[in-house]
Amino acid sequence: MDRYAVFGNPIGHSKSPFIHTQFAAALGEQLQYDAILAPLDGFADSWHSFVAAGGKGGNVTVPFKEAAYQLAELLSARAKQAGAVNTLYINSDGKLTGDNTDGIGLVADLTRLGINLNGITVLLLGAGGASRGAIGPLLDAGIKQLVLANRTVSKAQAIAAAFDQRVLACGYADIPAKSYQLVINATSAGLSGERPCIAAQHLQQCQLAYDMLYGAEPTAFMQWAKAAAVPQQADGLGMLLAQAAEAFYIWRGKRPDITPVLAVLKQQLSGN
Ligand code: ATR
Numbered sequence: 001m002d003r004y005a006v007f008g009n010p011i012g013h014s015k016s017p018f019i020h021t022q023f024a025a026a027l028g029e030q031l032q033y034d035a036i037l038a039p040l041d042g043f044a045d046s047w048h049s050f051v052a053a054g055g056k057g058g059n060v061t062v063p064f065k066e067a068a069y070q071l072a073e074l075l076s077a078r079a080k081q082a083g084a085v086n087t088l089y090i091n092s093d094g095k096l097t098g099d100n101t102d103g104i105g106l107v108a109d110l111t112r113l114g115i116n117l118n119g120i121t122v123l124l125l126g127a128g129g130a131s132r133g134a135i136g137p138l139l140d141a142g143i144k145q146l147v148l149a150n151r152t153v154s155k156a157q158a159i160a161a162a163f164d165q166r167v168l169a170c171g172y173a174d175i176p177a178k179s180y181q182l183v184i185n186a187t188s189a190g191l192s193g194e195r196p197c198i199a200a201q202h203l204q205q206c207q208l209a210y211d212m213l214y215g216a217e218p219t220a221f222m223q224w225a226k227a228a229a230v231p232q233q234a235d236g237l238g239m240l241l242a243q244a245a246e247a248f249y250i251w252r253g254k255r256p257d258i259t260p261v262l263a264v265l266k267q268q269l270s271g272n
Contacts, residue, residue, distance in 0.1 A: 003055045007058055047088070078100050083129070087250055106242070119144050123146075134184070145168070150171065179204075180203075188213070190211060190221060245257075
């Protein structure tokens with residue numbers, strides 16, 4: 001049976017084995033998908049052992065996305081743009097190839113939620129890896145402008161410099177007054193129950209407040225957006241599933257429907 005795995009540290013709580021097993025069952029694909037705990041300084045060794053044992057492809061999560069980028073012999077354009085790899089496979093010439101499906105997963109999830117990205121202005125909060133990987137796919141999806149705001153403004157400026165004039169960098173206190181139809185939180189503030197400190201006026205035209213994090217409860221950012229009367233809030237569970245679906249498509253040539261798996265995971269998270 002073809003083997004796949006997700007590599008991370010820690011990895012115990014990864015939902016990827018469940019997700020890919022569900023996708024495979026729905027599409028009648030025969031495969032095994034495991035979670036592999038790689039040592040912090042041993043991603044490459046771990047990957048090579050997996051391939052020697054017949055591994056066909058992998059997902060890569062924290063903290064190995066940059067190590068996977070270094071290890072890959074070939075990189076997709078979107079992996080290069082993100083500076084990180086979340087999907088690995090051996091191509092038809094036997095070369096280890098790195099791709100990144102996080103950003104297209106986000107775009108797919110926004111589309112699923114009914115957002116038409118064409119021509120809109122987006123406010124993206126945070127300037128870490130999650131944010132960097134999202135910008136190229138959002139621009140490719142046709143957004144007009146992206147304001148990248150971060151607590152540490154120099155990090156936003158460094159990322160914006162890799163893109164064209166559609167991307168503007170700023171700090172939270174000097175976000176330009178524009179009509180933002182979509183506000184995305186790509187910070188890790190929610191992990192400690194916090195939200196980026198931006199003024200509520202930036203939410204005035206917002207149709208969807210999207211947090212890349214997810215959990216049993218709406219994040220602090222989502223709760224704040226709800227209180228500010230933003231019509232729709234969403235967490236990143238759909239993005240998690242959509243990036244997995246794109247990885248599955250790369251490996252198997254079939255694109256899974258995320259909807260039934262999303263319903264099961266939501267139920268699991270809420271403890272029902
Ligand atoms: P990731 O790879 O998940 O994006 P990261 O590279 O560690 O993670 O980046 C974390 C992001 O969350 C950064 O933008 C960070 O802001 P700084 O660059 O100013 O550190 C942001 N962040 C974390 N905690 C935050 C908080 N409490 N308020 C606002 N931003 C926060």
